[in-house]
Every structure is written in structure tokens, then in C-alpha cells.
Amino acid sequence: MHKQFDDKPRSPDAVMPSRREALMVGAGLLAAPLMASLVPAANAADTGASVGGGPFPARAYGATSATSPLGPLQIERRVVGPRDVLLDVLYCGVCHSDIHVARSEWGPTHYPCVPGHEVIGRVQAVGSAVTKFKIGDIAGVGCMVNSCGTCENCQADLEQYCLKGNTLTYDSPDPATGKHTLGGYSNKIVVTEHFVIRIPPGADLPATAPLLCAGITTFSPMQHWKVAGGQRVGVIGLGGLGHVAVKLAVARKVDVTVFTTSPGKIADARRLGAQGAVLSTDVEAMKGLAKFDFLISTVPEAFPMQPFINLLKLDGTLVNVGAMNPLEDVHGLGLARARRSLAGSIIGGIAETQEVIDYCTARNIKADVELIQPANINKAFDRVVNKDVRYRFVIDMTTSA
Numbered sequence: 001m002h003k004q005f006d007d008k009p010r011s012p013d014a015v016m017p018s019r020r021e022a023l024m025v026g027a028g029l030l031a032a033p034l035m036a037s038l039v040p041a042a043n044a045a046d047t048g049a050s051v052g053g054g055p056f057p058a059r060a061y062g063a064t065s066a067t068s069p070l071g072p073l074q075i076e077r078r079v080v081g082p083r084d085v086l087l088d089v090l091y092c093g094v095c096h097s098d099i100h101v102a103r104s105e106w107g108p109t110h111y112p113c114v115p116g117h118e119v120i121g122r123v124q125a126v127g128s129a130v131t132k133f134k135i136g137d138i139a140g141v142g143c144m145v146n147s148c149g150t151c152e153n154c155q156a157d158l159e160q161y162c163l164k165g166n167t168l169t170y171d172s173p174d175p176a177t178g179k180h181t182l183g184g185y186s187n188k189i190v191v192t193e194h195f196v197i198r199i200p201p202g203a204d205l206p207a208t209a210p211l212l213c214a215g216i217t218t219f220s221p222m223q224h225w226k227v228a229g230g231q232r233v234g235v236i237g238l239g240g241l242g243h244v245a246v247k248l249a250v251a252r253k254v255d256v257t258v259f260t261t262s263p264g265k266i267a268d269a270r271r272l273g274a275q276g277a278v279l280s281t282d283v284e285a286m287k288g289l290a291k292f293d294f295l296i297s298t299v300p301e302a303f304p305m306q307p308f309i310n311l312l313k314l315d316g317t318l319v320n321v322g323a324m325n326p327l328e329d330v331h332g333l334g335l336a337r338a339r340r341s342l343a344g345s346i347i348g349g350i351a352e353t354q355e356v357i358d359y360c361t362a363r364n365i366k367a368d369v370e371l372i373q374p375a376n377i378n379k380a381f382d383r384v385v386n387k388d389v390r391y392r393f394v395i396d397m398t399t400s401a
């Protein structure tokens with residue numbers, strides 16, 4: 001049974017600061033230095049209002065146009081409302097989606113744009129109604145920061161498919177502020193408790209951050225299509241999502257093959273646990289392969305899919321999680337003659353995101369990360385685009401000046 005994250009139906013303005021908070025902010029009473037404004041959670045229940053104060057000035061890295069490099073920005077984080085958690089960001093993964101949005105590749109982006117949806121931080125303040133977190137806890141934020149909570153998909157723990165449209169972590173209209181959301185390339189973030197993920201003690205924090213997007217995006221379809229031992233599984237594209245997909249598939253004791261366009265990644269694919277690794281540009285090698293139950297494509301743009309669809313067994317499925325533009329070269333008969341499916345999938349719900357974090361921590365599954373300073377984000381973007389990431393950049397926000 002779905003556990004609703006709010007105790008009553010929510011309207012978009014249900015997440016707005018209370019009138020008392022708004023008045024305090026208006027009078028400048030909550031604009032005191034951050035540390036001075038923190039109140040322990042225990043006292044908060046007495047007031048029934050915001051306990052963390054705010055709004056807070058925060059440092060961020062973002063883009064001011066589709067063509068400008070990312071640079072330092074001053075932003076504002078909203079008042080910590082009764083159900084909100086304020087995180088001091090420690091690490092934030094760099095997803096290819098960050099690049100698509102920063103560069104307006106998925107349609108016009110609202111600028112300034114602060115990307116980042118693989119966020120791990122330390123709880124610095126909690127609202128009076130928060131029950132899941134206390135100050136000092138380590139917590140994570142993935143791709144969503146709110147949803148209606150009442151539609152049938154939200155009720156089924158599928159907030160990523162909210163029928164009223166969820167609020168993404170960045171570049172989404174934000175009912176809480178009337179502006180657009182700003183993501184985790186920042187030293188602070190305020191998020192509604194339901195959308196904050198518990199990070200188990202002992203987790204390797206930089207290597208866990210990418211699981212909040214790359215992990216859930218590849219775990220969720222494996223759950224949905226019941227990928228299980230004995231099957232043959234292929235991962236197309238060995239980047240951030242792809243390398244986590246390999247580790248998650250290996251954990252299911254399936255036979256894994258990586259399809260890469262980079263000859264230099266063949267050895268890595270085997271090191272990550274894949275039994276097979278194929279250069280997908282090698283037409284002869286592609287033809288000679290045994291058929292697959294399940295393929296997952298993490299390729300960031302449209303590419304000819306039919307050669308991969310031809311590799312599916314009867315009733316096999318190719319799930320596209322990468323390309324979000326019109327797909328190329330898919331033949332009706334190529335699908336029909338083996339009752340094959342071509343499907344898509346978007347991230348995963350909050351309960352399932354918690355599940356993948358707990359699952360990976362228990363099994364010591366982590367991303368292979370290269371830690372970078374915020375000032376090196378533009379070089380990291382270029383290396384991701386050039387397929388030269390091994391296999392996820394993570395920004396160390398603890399050092400941001």
C-alpha cells in the first residue's frame with residue numbers, strides 16, 4: 001500500500017512558506033547568518049512553524065545562457081517550511097542530463113540554470129513536521145523535489161510519472177518559490193522531506209551520489225521487466241548510467257554484454273563484471289551474437305536501433321533510457337516478428353530510489369567516480385560529451401569557496 005507523503009491532499013501552494021514565515025522574512029528577521037538561525041528540531045514542534053529559518057544565500061555553479069560556460073553564482077534557498085529539510089551539500093554527481101539542460105538541448109532552459117540531481121549532503125536544519133531526518137544525518141536528493149502526491153501514479157509510488165507534472169530538481173517551475181528550481185551544484189539545498197533519501201551509515205558518499213540518478217534510472221527498468229538470473233542482458237553505452245547498469249545486472253547474476261563505441265572501454269567492461277564486450281560499430285561481431293532477453297540503451301542521442309532490436313529473443317525488450325529525441329531506424333516488422341518490445345523509462349519513484357540506495361550499500365555497489373573541484377566543471381562537461389568519463393564525475397562541494 002502506498003504511503004502518502006503528506007497527511008492531506010496538497011495543492012501547489014501547500015509548500016509555500018507559512019504566513020508567519022513570510023512575515024518574518026519580509027521583516028528581515030530570518031535573514032540572520034545561517035548558523036545563528038538554526039534551531040534544534042526538538043524545539044520546533046513547539047512553534048509549529050519553520051525552524052530552519054531562511055531564505056539563505058547559497059553559492060552555486062551554473063550557466064547563464066545555453067552557450068556560456070558554467071561559473072560561480074550567488075543564489076537564494078527558500079525558507080525551511082515545516083516539512084522541509086535543509087542540506088549542506090557535500091557531493092553532487094555530473095549526469096549527462098545536466099549538460100543537455102545547461103545547453104538547452106531539450107528545449108529552452110530557464111537561466112540562470114544550476115544543474116545537479118545526484119546530491120548528497122548533511123542535514124543542517126529540519127522543519128517542525130519532519131520525522132525522517134534530524135540535524136547531522138547524511139541524506140540524498142535525486143531528480144525530483146516534489147509532485148502532486150494525490151494522482152494515481154503518485155499514490156502508487158511512481159512520482160516520476162505524476163499526472164500533474166512533478167517538480168524536477170532543476171529547471172522546473174517551483175510552486176514553492178514561483179521561480180524555477182536550482183539543482184545541486186550548490187552548497188545548500190532545501191527539499192520537502194518526502195523527496196529526501198536516507199543514506200545508510202557507512203556508505204561511500206562520493207561513490208553513492210551517482211546512484212541517485214544513474215542508479216535508479218537503470219535499477220527501475222530491471223525491476224519492472226524482472227531481470228533475473230539465467231537471462232542474457234546487454235548494456236548499450238558505457239558511461240555514467242551504463243557502468244552502473246553493468247554492476248546492477250551483474251548483481252542479478254545475469255550474463256551481461258556491453259555494447260560500446262569506444263575500443264578503450266572493452267577491458268573496462270570485463271573489469272566491471274561483464275562476460276561480453278562488443279564494439280557496436282563492428283557489424284560482423286554484432287551479427288554473430290546469441291540473442292538477448294533485455295537490452296538497456298544509455299546512449300544520449302538517437303542512433304540506429306534496429307541492429308540492437310534484431311538481437312532480442314522472442315518477447316525480448318529494449319528499454320531506452322538515454323535518447324530523449326525522436327528515435328532512429330526502428331522497423332515495425334523487426335519488432336513484430338519476434339513479439340519484441342521497444343520501451344522507455346524515466347528515473348524511478350522515491351520509494352524505489354530509497355530501495356536502490358539500500359540495495360547498493362548492502363552489496364557494496366558503487367559508481368566509479370572521479371572527484372572534481374567545482375571550478376573544473378566545464379572540463380568535466382567536455383569530457384562527458386567526448387565519452388571520456390570513467391565513469392562519473394562527482395563535484396566535491398565541501399571545498400567550494
Ligand code: NAP
Binds near residue numbers: 214217239242346389
Ligand atoms: P554518459 O556518461 O555520457 O554516457 C553515455 C555513453 O553513451 C557514452 O559514454 C558512450 O559510451 C555512449 N555514447 C555517447 N554518444 C554516443 C553516440 N552518439 N552513439 C553511440 N554511443 C554513444 O551519459 P549518462 O550520464 O550515462 O546519461 C546517458 C543518457 O541518459 C543521457 O542522455 C541522459 O540525459 C539520459 N538520462 C536519462 C534518464 C532517464 O530517466 N531516462 C536519467 C538519467 C540520464 P561508449 O563510449 O561506451 O560508446
Ligand code: ZN
Binds near residue numbers: 095096097214
Ligand atoms: Zn541524471
